[in-house]
Amino acid sequence: MTAVAPPTTPSSPAAAPRRQGRTAVRSRAWIWFTLPFLVPFVLFYLLPIGYAIGQSLTKTERTGGIFGETTTTFAGLEQYSRVVTDPAFLNGVGRVLLFGVVQVPVMLGFALLLALLLDSAVARLKRTFRIVYFLPYGIPGVIAALMWAFLYSPQLSPIVGLLQDGGLDVEFLGSGTILWSIANVVTWTYTGYNMLIIFAAMQAIPQSVYEAAKVDGAGGLRTAWSIKIPLVLPALVLTGVFSIIGTLQLFTEPIVFRAISTNVTSSYTPNLLAYTTASANNYPLAAAMSVVLAVATFILSFAFLRATSRRSGL
């Protein structure tokens, strides 16, 4: 599990011998170094989390008809029971899970394949390819979604036109296909980023390992399968966790596609639903959705870490 929780075993500072006499000076100095970070961290990270939890435990009611005053009262877990029984929310969760089960392995497999090729002896122009593959990560999600939206659009897309000439009628924005069209945008954006993480891990494999493999007569494919992939497993786990977090939070791409297709509803993903709910001023319910989503993200990430750490022996 070294990939994600390294801080518990920092490389040098814990081992540094305590220097008596100067501790007094330094014991105050660390405060001034950490405070400028900690103040905004508390204000803009911890406080909102606490506030969201607090909000989610309340409800607002109108007294005296539609134009009456609203009052906020403590409601316990009422909002949560509403969230977990809300068919729209559950549909959205089901949709992102389906999305993740297909998209994350495809993307990581693709990234691993590219990393292996760029680390192998058979590829040429490696540096150029690496830059090209990483490029989409630098393009904002909104712009990426806009670009692909043009390439999917029945009126504008040269791809749709080419396929039609070939006798194929593809609807990228149809009700059954749009989820995978969105998956393609996400894959396009993040494959290169994940590839670079995996590639960096491959580059860190000690030379002696390869020499041993060479002595044993292992070829390129064999080396990739039995040495490189097992040794970059921590990096793969890391990219897996980041991808799971990203999938559950899916928001930008769907909201852009919502502008061009009615097949993306206002409750298409849980995050979109939370946003819609908040826009309708139902803050307690929206807060409960955010909390459920964040907790689900944590649980899934840790479950994934546990499952993979057992298999990879990290």
Place this chain on the structure above:
Amino acid sequence: MSTVAPVQGEQSGTPSRSRLARRGATQESPLSVAVAMIVLIGAAVYFLLPVYWLVVNSTKSQPDLINSNGFWFADWNLGQNLSELFSRDGGVFLRWALNSLLYAGLGAAVGTLLAAMAGYALAKYEFRGRELLFSIVLGGVLVPATALALPLFLLFARVDLTNTFWAVFLPSIVSPFGVYLSRIFAAASVPDELIDAARLDGASEWRIFSTIAARLMSPALVTIFLFQFVVIWNNFLLPLIMLRNSSLWPITFGLFSWQSQVSRDPQLQILTVTGSLVSVIPLIITFLVLQRYWRAGLAAGSDR
């Protein structure tokens, strides 16, 4: 065929050496080279296709955008598009671009400084609760930014700061991932002996950090800056929730709002295309120029 220039400024390892040896370790048959190149080139086409489409189509007029072949040029109209892009709605596009630069550039600069100081302190000072503090900060890495946006809006609404520059800027300066990276880099690149020597010479703690440690950490700080820059530049939900006033929008949100109005005003479509290209070019250039810093950062993130 030395196709691979060794990457400069690596934080660790000696890639050129291992790559040379690796090359010798396998027998390359022409067939496997061909298969590998087909896959690599195919992937490159996939990653470049939308960008190519964007370049080609931002040179067209709105009617040609609809009617001509999307993968090839039609009548040259780029100049016209650009002048319209920058003059539309009183030049609001330029405003958005400057806003984005301010949010992302200044936000990442401040965020990097705060992260560098905190990471340095966590690496080089011993104090009670240090590991606990670091664990809490690291937990922040796992908190999805979108989960924070909504409660942040409610909190900012309480102090009447929504729809202001600060509503997007202030939350952007916090980078737990930056603290994590800078602790690793500080531990690796700032020798304790150097700090002790400076103390013996009577240098203040701040002076040690700003003149010695920050300089030694500077490649890492560029990496942190880049990560934070991209995160802020890409942030969409926070501006969407916080900002009503279009003069405060970042470029991504502005282009999104244009795209949403295309059915009302079709001309906005070509402006969205041209605007996307204009907004992407500086990013691509920065990316290419600073490419090596990414690898250094990513290597540190996954190595340990």
